[in-house]
Amino acid sequence: MSFKDIGARVGAELDNEFVKLRAEQIAMGEQLTEKIDGVAEQVAALDARFDARVGDLETRFDRLDTKVDGLQDSHTEMMHILIAIQRKLDMN
Template sequence: MGYKEICCTLGTSLDNDFIQVRADQAELAQDLTERINGVASRVKALDAKFDKRFAELDAHVDQKFAEVDQKFVELDAKVDQKFAEVDQRFAEVDKKFAEVDTRFDRLEGKVTEIQGTQTEMMDILIAIQRKLDVN
């Protein structure tokens, strides 16, 4: 065998090896593409599950907020009612205090009258005592 034949054989062998390497690379690229597509499909499926789950969770949270909001509205109405009742009771107490003040004013007037009458009586008794002492 001559150099020519050896070089041709070597060239053919290298060419076949390159073709085989390129075929292997293409096969690996195809496998990698399929894996990437499989992962993408799984990610899309997980994304759909997460979207569904988040939507359910969002709906549940919205429902709970609505329930809590309704309870706050009911409690607010009850508190307003209780404040109205307390205000009414304070008004009644104020009215009774006003009545008691009026009674005290009348009583004070009567006590002042009685004290005036007692002073007059004491003056009369003193005058009588002086007349008796003089006689």
């Protein structure tokens, strides 16, 4: 075998190896993209669940806030009644 044949053969083997490596890189890139897409879908699902739970918490907080306001109003009204009773007692 001549140097020319050996050089051509080595060149062809290197070319084939580079083609294989590039094909593997492409395949790995596609797998990585699929995994990233899967993670993105999971994140979107978690985000939707989080948003729903935050909405539920906001609703519960609003109801609690309304109840506290009602209790404060009742407390204020009771205090006025007690003050009025105390005044009547003080007058007698």
